[in-house]
Amino acid sequence: MTHLSSVSNGSDSTPARRIAGHWRTIIPTALLLGVAATQMVLVKVADLSPWKGGGFGMFATTDGTAFRYVRLFVDAPERSEELNITESLEFDAVRAQLFPSRRFLTRLGEAAGARERRHGREAATVRVEVWRVEFSDQPLRATGRRLRSLTIPIVRQPQAN
Amino acid sequence: MGVELILRLTAVELLLRPMGPWGVRPLILAAAGLALLSPRTLSSSLTWYALTGLVTARIVADWPLPDNHIYLLTYWCLALALSLGATDPVRTLATSARLLIGTAFLMAVIWKALLSPDYLDGRFFRVTWLTDPRFTDAVQLLGGMSAAQLTDNRENLAPLPEGAEPLNHVAPSDPPAFRYLVLMSTWGVLILEAMVAFAFLFPAGARAGPFHHLSLLLFCGVTYAIAPVAGFGWLLLTMGVALCRADQRALRAAYVVTWFLVLFYSEIPWANLMVSWLT
Numbered sequence: 001m002t003h004l005s006s007v008s009n010g011s012d013s014t015p016a017r018r019i020a021g022h023w024r025t026i027i028p029t030a031l032l033l034g035v036a037a038t039q040m041v042l043v044k045v046a047d048l049s050p051w052k053g054g055g056f057g058m059f060a061t062t063d064g065t066a067f068r069y070v071r072l073f074v075d076a077p078e079r080s081e082e083l084n085i086t087e088s089l090e091f092d093a094v095r096a097q098l099f100p101s102r103r104f105l106t107r108l109g110e111a112a113g114a115r116e117r118r119h120g121r122e123a124a125t126v127r128v129e130v131w132r133v134e135f136s137d138q139p140l141r142a143t144g145r146r147l148r149s150l151t152i153p154i155v156r157q158p159q160a161n
Numbered sequence: 162m163g164v165e166l167i168l169r170l171t172a173v174e175l176l177l178r179p180m181g182p183w184g185v186r187p188l189i190l191a192a193a194g195l196a197l198l199s200p201r202t203l204s205s206s207l208t209w210y211a212l213t214g215l216v217t218a219r220i221v222a223d224w225p226l227p228d229n230h231i232y233l234l235t236y237w238c239l240a241l242a243l244s245l246g247a248t249d250p251v252r253t254l255a256t257s258a259r260l261l262i263g264t265a266f267l268m269a270v271i272w273k274a275l276l277s278p279d280y281l282d283g284r285f286f287r288v289t290w291l292t293d294p295r296f297t298d299a300v301q302l303l304g305g306m307s308a309a310q311l312t313d314n315r316e317n318l319a320p321l322p323e324g325a326e327p328l329n330h331v332a333p334s335d336p337p338a339f340r341y342l343v344l345m346s347t348w349g350v351l352i353l354e355a356m357v358a359f360a361f362l363f364p365a366g367a368r369a370g371p372f373h374h375l376s377l378l379l380f381c382g383v384t385y386a387i388a389p390v391a392g393f394g395w396l397l398l399t400m401g402v403a404l405c406r407a408d409q410r411a412l413r414a415a416y417v418v419t420w421f422l423v424l425f426y427s428e429i430p431w432a433n434l435m436v437s438w439l440t
Contacts, residue, residue, distance in 0.1 A: 054232035056268035142320040
């Protein structure tokens with residue numbers, strides 16, 4: 001454990017001290033740059049929202065939380081309908097809409113399917129769709145565009161005796 | 162005094178905006194609270210390494226939901242921990258603050274000027290001012306738009322399904338004051354951010370001059386009057402304090418005053434009060 005005990009006069013006399021001082025300042029900034037570069041790649045290849053992920057793309061584009069949304073469709077014998085995003089699904093839904101990876105879409109679809117089963121409703125598959133609202137410039141107009149879609153089979157849990 | 166003030170401001174920020182899932186939140190609050198109460202804990206690098214770990218855990222647990230300033234807060238906690246172990250903590254911290262501010266602003270400028278398809282043509286601020294309920298008061302006050310006009314515009318901007326065409330499309334109304342607001346915010350924010358990035362990254366070195374302080378104070382004083390991210394403002398201003406030399410008392414005081422100004426911006430609906438007063 002190190003405690004702040006003194007403040008030096010700022011002279012870095014030896015090369016060893018100079019290097020020691022540098023690595024302590026470089027590490028946080030290198031982390032920032034590494035995370036930001038990763039975020040840029042994820043935005044381009046995996047539809048991560050530019051507002052998120054540590055790349056400092058907030059207040060730069062309309063492609064943020066406010067203009068992305070998720071739609072859920074459940075299918076079963078004698079049933080095909082759209083589901084509401086309930087409070088219990090909200091966290092998984094926001095996560096999937098901001099980063100529509102296969103893992104997050106699957107997690108949301110399985111959570112929605114499990115919820116249907118808990119309420120005694122049949123669910124064979126759940127289709128998760130992530131949409132984005134895009135704005136044209138002249139005239140200013142909004143259009144919904146589907147970013148990603150995944151259908152998740154809902155496995156029936158064995159009944160406990 | 163300089164480093165102690167920086168550590169205290171960071172701890173206060175952690176307490177003012179509790180964050181993270183229940184497994185992490187109480188630990189962050191306890192560590193920050195203890196740091197404020199005990200000078201030994203406050204100036205221990207171990208405290209700041211622990212807080213770096215906890216804020217990182219928060220980011221991982223909620224990824225990708227955390228805002229960008231939470232990432233910056235992590236880097237800052239790490240910079241504090243590393244600086245406290247250095248032979249010259251004040252100088253090390255000043256250099257870290259300068260690099261972090263400069264790099265964060267550079268990334269923000271890159272997104273706005275190069276990577277975003279809808280920023281430079283004004284679409285981002287046009288849509289944001291019209292649709293984000295957090296800016297309703299500001300748009301009425303600065304954009305010359307009535308509450309009824311705003312409601313109509315929001316309805317006209319309801320999204321259509323892909324490929325659909327409206328039968329009678331009504332474009333949102335654009336009073337001259339609103340067009341001016343869009344233009345000023347688009348270019349004003351970009352120029353201010355570019356100024357900060359340039360000032361903090363060139364030339365390299367730990368010493369900060371008047372241009373650094375002026376650009377950072379101006380950015381925080383203006384931006385956080387409107388932008389609802391006080392946590393980002395406090396963090397930048399705390400880093401600004403780290404850039405002050407020991408003899409720059411007035412400048413340090415200016416950062417602390419602006420820190421409180423950002424707190425008041427976030428807690429007092431000043432734009433709403435002005436709109437009510439004017440109408």
